[in-house]
Amino acid sequence: MEKEKLEIDPIMSKILKHAESQLLEGSLIREDGKPNFERINTLFRKYDNDNNNKISRNELEQIINTVQFENLHPKSEDVVNKIFFNFDKDGSNMIETEEFVKGLQNWLAKAIRVAKCSDKTKSVDKFDKIYSRVVMNNISGLTTLLAVVYAKDLPWDYSAEVLTILVVCAIVGILGVSRTEYPFWTCLLAFFLYPFSLALYCFVELVLHWN
Template sequence: MQVSGLSGSTETAQSQVSVGMGLLAGSTVLILTLIWGSCVVVGKCDIQNSVAIDNKDTKGFSLTGSGVSTDIWTSYAARIMVISVIPFIIVQLPQLLNSNLGKDIAVLVSLIVSVALFLSYCLYQVFQPWIQRRRIAFAKHKHVISGILQHLKTRALGSLLKGDGEPNEEIIKKLFHAMDQDGDGSISASELRAMIVGIRFDEIQLDRDDAVDKVMKEFDTSCDSRIDLQEFLTGISKWIHEAKRSGDDSSNNDPHTMKFLFDFHSRTKQEHDLLGAGGQSDEIIEGVESPKWTTFKAGLMLLVGTLIAAAFADPLIDVVDNFSSATSIPTFFISFVALPLATSCEAVSAIMFASRKKIRTASLTFSQLYGSATMNNVLCLSVFLALVYFRGLEWDFSAEVLVILIVCIVMGVFSSFRTVFPLWTSSIAFLLYPFSVALIYVLDYVYGWS
């Protein structure tokens, strides 16, 4: 579309932008409404303790007791999608101000911003796995520390806190001497490992040798590969204060209850789960025997798909124009409604993936949907803005932009601050689709926006 739009006539370029904007708006709306809602329905599992249980679907179509859960990274993808609508706002500023001045500048600035967002999004995708591993490792370390505190609490002959809420050093010293099995006045790595092996870490996949190394590194400030009494006192006191800060205010009112340790342990487990730290599912790694061959095959398929799309872009636009002329159906509605339904490969792949009914696959499914909408908002928009700017075309898509803004912001904000989506949330997505089609019709053909 970019090549033919730059080399063809102005009329052809304007027609391509019109059809392209209709397809862009329709695709984004379809992804975040009908497909999003269908994924919730197909992927629903029983919700217990605010989490959807993998492969357990016994509550039928309960609006509140059934639904899907995602990890925290999926929420971040939704927030990125909301940010990606900024170029739409910029390009619409002259229309919002009822001014014909500065339209070309607005298009240029919007183009620059959209390209910058696209490059930033690509960099985020490159570095996101590294960031994710670092955060998961820290969350796992916090859970190990909380487990150690819980373990020490059960072994202590008294409270870990004094009446004033400060760490009870006498009790902590007794725990230190109990762990110092050979009585040499320090805790070795083997003695620390003996304690960690005996702690149950709530089904978290834990490399105990790695956990021992990290605890030793944090406590052993003298770097002699042993933890002496003062280092033990300092390390335990530090994490007791951290647990108190992380707990509820009500938990800190009575230090003798030590409820804040249980709250801290539960919170670290929840943080670990929200980060999607359970490891890859069998479905994801199944059949991946040769990563190099898989990467080559994926790149080849991407290239072939791009060539097919390029070959059929012009004929597709001609078909839309001819069909519109023959049926008197506005070109925009064909590109907004029919084309996204016919060309949306996300629908099939996303729904099939969601049907596996696991938190991991649900997270990947919804991340894919938000990512598709983000790419529409930055990459596809960049193509159309480039055509408009370099060919001197008219930017007259206020209705389409408004619909994209409404759907992206509503679904993006809604998905940014929650990781559990009961079945009733699908109704919001389903209702947004007819609302969007009706809004486009009213704005374009009743109020004459375009």
């Protein structure tokens, strides 16, 4: 199902960042690393437009439509489905107060675990930065540059280098967005990418004569 395919961590980081921006001051996480339940409940009341102590799909979709997802571009319906999949534990098709608090508590715990900030109140901000997909943005920028070079028929003598960069960046990007923890083997992979990039460049340049 689509709700199971959608990557939740990058979406989660943007929603948490947006949620904190809705507060007049402070963080959803206290200095001791525990959730600030008072602010979480304040957030729930803000989102509960009809004051029935429940958040409907329509109310949630209105919230999602105000979130700046930047380069993620998810469908609001998919995000709503994913959040309900995580929060609506009784299957009532409504997110009640306790479900909202519990769901947000789990998300904040994930943010703290991934961000590993000494100042726990800044965990959401760092969590968001981790999932900003800088590597993928670089690939997009490079793709745009190549498109301009092609469209303008400009001279370009670095095809082998560009292909090598794209392949390595793609590997790092996929690894970065698919994991939140990095075991020792990922370090070995990172070291391996250097000789791999040299070998790939030599193959493209000397064997395929792509220059």
